Amino acid sequence: MPQRAIEIDIAGMHCASCSILVDDCVEDVPGVLSSRTNLKSGRCVAVVNESVTDDQVLAAVVEAGYTGLVVGV
Amino acid sequence: MNWLAIFGAGLLAGATTCAVAQGGLLVGLINRQKRAADEAGVGEVGAGTKSSVADDLVPVGGFLVGKLVILVVAGVLLGALGSYFALDARIGGFAQLLAAAVMIMLGLGAAGVAGFRDIQFTPPESWTKVVRKSTRSQSAFAPFLLGLATVLIPCGVTISIMLLAATAGSAAAGGAVMGVFVLGTVPMFAAYGLLAQRYVSPDNRVMSVVLGVVIVLMGLVTLNASLTALGSPVTAQTVAASMTGSRSAPASAVPAPAPENGVQVLRIDALSGGYSPQMISAKAGVPTKVVFHTDHTRSCIVDTVFPSLGKQVVLPDSGDTEIDLGILAAGEIPISCSMGMYSGTITVS
Numbered sequence: 001m002p003q004r005a006i007e008i009d010i011a012g013m014h015c016a017s018c019s020i021l022v023d024d025c026v027e028d029v030p031g032v033l034s035s036r037t038n039l040k041s042g043r044c045v046a047v048v049n050e051s052v053t054d055d056q057v058l059a060a061v062v063e064a065g066y067t068g069l070v071v072g073v
Numbered sequence: 074m075n076w077l078a079i080f081g082a083g084l085l086a087g088a089t090t091c092a093v094a095q096g097g098l099l100v101g102l103i104n105r106q107k108r109a110a111d112e113a114g115v116g117e118v119g120a121g122t123k124s125s126v127a128d129d130l131v132p133v134g135g136f137l138v139g140k141l142v143i144l145v146v147a148g149v150l151l152g153a154l155g156s157y158f159a160l161d162a163r164i165g166g167f168a169q170l171l172a173a174a175v176m177i178m179l180g181l182g183a184a185g186v187a188g189f190r191d192i193q194f195t196p197p198e199s200w201t202k203v204v205r206k207s208t209r210s211q212s213a214f215a216p217f218l219l220g221l222a223t224v225l226i227p228c229g230v231t232i233s234i235m236l237l238a239a240t241a242g243s244a245a246a247g248g249a250v251m252g253v254f255v256l257g258t259v260p261m262f263a264a265y266g267l268l269a270q271r272y273v274s275p276d277n278r279v280m281s282v283v284l285g286v287v288i289v290l291m292g293l294v295t296l297n298a299s300l301t302a303l304g305s306p307v308t309a310q311t312v313a314a315s316m317t318g319s320r321s322a323p324a325s326a327v328p329a330p331a332p333e334n335g336v337q338v339l340r341i342d343a344l345s346g347g348y349s350p351q352m353i354s355a356k357a358g359v360p361t362k363v364v365f366h367t368d369h370t371r372s373c374i375v376d377t378v379f380p381s382l383g384k385q386v387v388l389p390d391s392g393d394t395e396i397d398l399g400i401l402a403a404g405e406i407p408i409s410c411s412m413g414m415y416s417g418t419i420t421v422s
Contacts, residue, residue, distance in 0.1 A: 014090065014091070014094075014193070014228060014229075015090065015091045015094065015193060015194070015226065015227075015228030015229065016091075016193075016194065016195060016196050016201060016204075016226035016227075016228075017091040017094035017095045017097075017098065017223070017226050017228065018091075018094045019201075020094075020098060020201055020204055020205060020208075020226065021094045021095075021097045021098055021101075023205065024097075024098060024101045024205070024208050025097075025101065028101065028105075039193060039195050040193070040195060064097060065093075065094075065097065
């Protein structure tokens, strides 16, 4: 299945636990292959199947308790 | 040590900092294990993913026990390390000074002060991998292991409390500092993570500001302790005394004793809670000895220093210990425990 990367700027992270929580929630979305969130830059890069929408990934970020903005696909 | 303040910091941290995000990790772990159990048909018929609060008490309890154990162990090690450095009062004092500066910066960061809020500890990727592996585990011990792994991802507030543990004066006190802090996080952690059964944003500004102020205050207390241990003429005690005028009042200090065989002997009780008398007078130009009396004394006061004289003595928990100060010149000689928590002054005139 074709894959793509989604880049999201995340606001509200304070510590390493926050970035791990974001990755945890994003990777729970069916079709997300991996998620890596950088605490310093506040950016999450998720590799997903083509079937996964930006909104699904953003919803996972919001569910984790943060706000996000898709900045690159 | 202000245990109430440490517990209060834990209470606030439980609702605002890494404790909340870690609660989210635990919620995710519990939900994943429930889903896996349902898919494997392990759950009772009709159980589905629904569960009672009591069902979640075991993993939440396991997580908190893991976190308590590892942070108490960390506190014991830090306390032991700090007391080792304090064997040399000057090195210990400077280490405390450094710890105080970091605590104040992290406290300002927690309060959201511009220029400080971006100060974050970023653990190596290998450490975060350990945490992430724990959150994906299906083991019954996974919550406990996740609790243990949280020591790898401390936030600024936890690091501040770790520094406080390092300056607590002993291994036992260091462990107690971390234990009281973790216990303080339990009520809010339970309310948010367990009862809410969902992820909660740690972005609570009011609580973060209050917590930041508490950490800054702890940093200032540590800063004052380091100044006391280093024999600085400017400490909170000297400033307060000069403002109230108590230092200049002759009656505030115990008068100089009459010399015995040409030597003046200053007798000071070194008790667990401080020196008594706290201020004592002495005559300049006379050979002087200090006799510290201890009676079941169990605090850092047993490691007493005269920073301005470069003298340090380890007192027994009970008994009299004589220290020869030689012939003193006029001036003030500060006395302090090696951690700067207790202080006294010999006024030579």
